[in-house]
Amino acid sequence: MKHHYYWAFIIFLSIQTISAQKIQTIDSLNAILVQNSSLKTDSLIIIFENNLKDAQKIDYKKGIGEAYKNIATIYGYEANGEKRVEYNLKAIRVFEENDLKPQAANLYGEMGYGMKRDNMEKAQYYMNKGLKIAEAGNYKEVLDRTYNNYGVLKEMQGQLDSALYFYKKGLAIVENRNYTEGLPYSYSNLAGVYSQLGNYKLSREYFYKAKSIREEIKDRKGIAENYTQIGEVYLTEGKPKTAISFFKKSLPIARNEDYRFLMQYTYQQISEAFKRLNQTDSALYYFERYSVFKDSINSLETSKKIAALEVEYDTEQKENQILQQRAEIIEKDLQVRRKNLYIYGSLGFAFLLGLLGYLVYSRQKLKNDQLKKESELQVALAKIETQNRLEEQRLRISQDLHDNIGSQLTFIISSLDSLKFKLQNKDHKVTDKLTEISLFTAMTINELRDTIWAMNKNVITAEDLQTRISNFIGRAQNSKDSIQFNFEYENAGIPEFVFTSVEGVTIYRIIQEAVNNAVKYAGAKKIAISLLTGQKSSFKVEITDDGNGFDLNNYDSGFGISNMKKRANDINALLEIKSTQDSGTSIFLQSKV
Known part of the structure; x- marks a missing residue:
């Protein structure tokens, strides 16, 4: 019996030793700074995904969370916002469930920083959450970075004094900790504020200090950022030629590091610089490059x-x-x-x-x-x-x-x-036609967005529909300020009234058709729209105008009345039109319930 206990004890010690060695390896890989790595992002993802599997095999919670966080950071550089948030939330979940407060505080701050361009309200929420945990635990290694990142949010909102306050707090902690890798962030942040305050010389000095340290630690992504930032200072100072030279130094590094957000932003800045030099062909070329990146990164669904x-x-x-x-x-x-x-x-x-x-x-x-x-x-x-x-x-x-x-x-x-810009003062008929086509294309984009809006919903709330109608009326008012528009909504029944997605988009399309007819053909001065929702999914819509009106027995099919009737029939609703010449038009749409 004692012999069995002895061997069990030996096996237990062996398992503990092997686990300790695996934990040390996992921690070493997770400690790799993504920003400073010379590896491609796809290679880094493979490394951290394998490290995640190793941590999961031995149920090493801290290693699992850190691996999730590193994978999220890499997806952030690839401009994959969905994956970045997905893996950050996985990491947060692990940290909070296992009481890893410093890691949770740091990641909340990183999440807030990562959302700064997409949702400032959410960014500040996560940043404050991270700061609260870090300040309560006095986690210096978290506070320095979080103070710097919080300063960035303040700067983006134009609160320069607050930004300087947080940047200096972050720099003081970095210097106290003698944390070399953190100095470039603090220097770059201070430089950005000084540039906005008009102190271009001091701004460049701080950017060059940051770049010098990043060259020492081989932070290629950071070097690319500094080149773009120095170019911005020259552009702000009114020296677009010098700015372009620095922007072009940034692009190959960012491209080699697969740093898509920086490439998008730098293309935009180069386009602006050429625009100031009145070199429109180059400006258009780089703006098109920027647009390609923007459309691929900032998708509607992200x-x-x-x-x-x-x-x-x-x-x-x-x-x-x-x-x-x-x-x-x-x-x-x-x-x-x-x-x-x-x-x-x-x-x-x-x-x-x-x-x-x-x-x-x-x-x-x-x-x-x-x-x-x-x-x-x-x-x-x-x-x-x-x-x-x-x-x-x-x-x-x-x-x-x-x-x-x-x-x-x-x-x-x-x-x-x-084309309009190139043809200006040459042929007004051609430029007018181009303007008409451009407006039609813009209307088509709005129609496409409305279609996507409907596709993305199983149901459409009355509030959603009300907002959509209000936005449409706002656009109509801007294009026809001589017409007085009025929209009223009343809920006389269910507190949270909802339409099916088909009902919602059909009602919206009928209102669009009716308003467009009143604007284009009726010569109306006043257009009123009312929406009433009641019990048991019942609704009633009324569109009236004081325009010319028309003879219902002899109307132009171009008014789209048959199309409106078909739409109403598709959702099992009743459509009634009352109109006489010189007396305006009223259109009633209501459910059969």
Whole structure:
């Protein structure tokens, strides 16, 4: 018996030694600074994904969270906002569930910084959350970076004094810690503010100090950023030729590092510099390069997918809290059973065997119950996965519409504007026609966005429809300021009234058709739209104008009345039109319920 215990002890020590060595390797790989690495981003992703698998095999929580965080950082450089948020949320989940507060504080700050261009409100929310945890624990290694990043948010909002305050707080901690890798961030941030304050010489001095350190530590991405930043200072100072030379130094480095956001921004700055030099061909060339990057990076669906991931994360946190409470109840139950075991142990070996048998039975029963629950959970997850796949298919279709057709239409508008610029003062008929085509293309883009808006929703709330109609009326008012528009919405029934996606978009299209007819053909001075929602999904829409009106028995098919009637019939609604010549027109649309 003692011999068996000896070998068990030896095996235990061997396992512990191997685990310690694996943990050390995992930590070493996770400590690689993504910004300073000479490896390509796709190579780094493979390294960290393998490191993640190794950490998962030994259930090393800190290693799992850090690997998730590093993968998110790499996706950020690739401009994949959806993947960046997905992996950051996975890392946060691991850190919070295992009480890894410094790591959680740092990542909240990084998430806020990463969202600064997409959603400033969310960025400040996550940044403040990280600061609160870091300041409570006095985590210096987190505070220096978070103060600097928070200064960036203030700078983007034009709060330069606040930005300087946070940058200097961050720099003081970096210098106190003698943290070389952190100095370039602080220097670059201070330089940016000084440039905005008009102190260009001091701004460049700080940028050059940052670049010098980044060259020493071989931070290629940071060097590319500094070249672009120095170019910005010269451009702001009114020296576009010098600025272009620095922008062009940045581009090959950013391209080699696959730093897409920086490439997009630098193309935009070069275009602006050539525009100031009145070199329109070069300006247009670089603006088109910028537009290609912008359309590929800032897709319409990215922000929606990020918001969906955040909702998923919040929901899962609540579910985890419930599971944790259940686990605590089970743990307390096991503790009670162990105490009973110790009390009755003195009654004798026979009683102990009986009690052990009871525990084996109880645990087996508990295991069977858990297996049953896991089976039910798998069925539920399968249903959710099916729904998610359908949703992903719909999102993919709408994204393809936006990325392909939307970007092509945008390029057409840009090309038409360029032709107008070249033909100005030459042929007014041609430029007028180009303007007409450009406006039609812009209207087509709006129609495309409306279609994508409808595709992305299973239901459309009355509030969503109200907002969409208001935006449309606002655009109509801007184009025809001589016409007085009025829109009223009243909910006389269900508090949170919803339409199906087909009903919502059909009602919106009929209102569009009616308003466009009143503007184009009726010569109306006043147009009024009202929307009323009631009980049992009932609704009523009324569009009236004081225009010329027309004879219902002899009307022009170009007014689109047959099209409106078909739309109403598609959603099982009634459409009634009242109009006489010189007395205006009223259109009534209501549900049959």
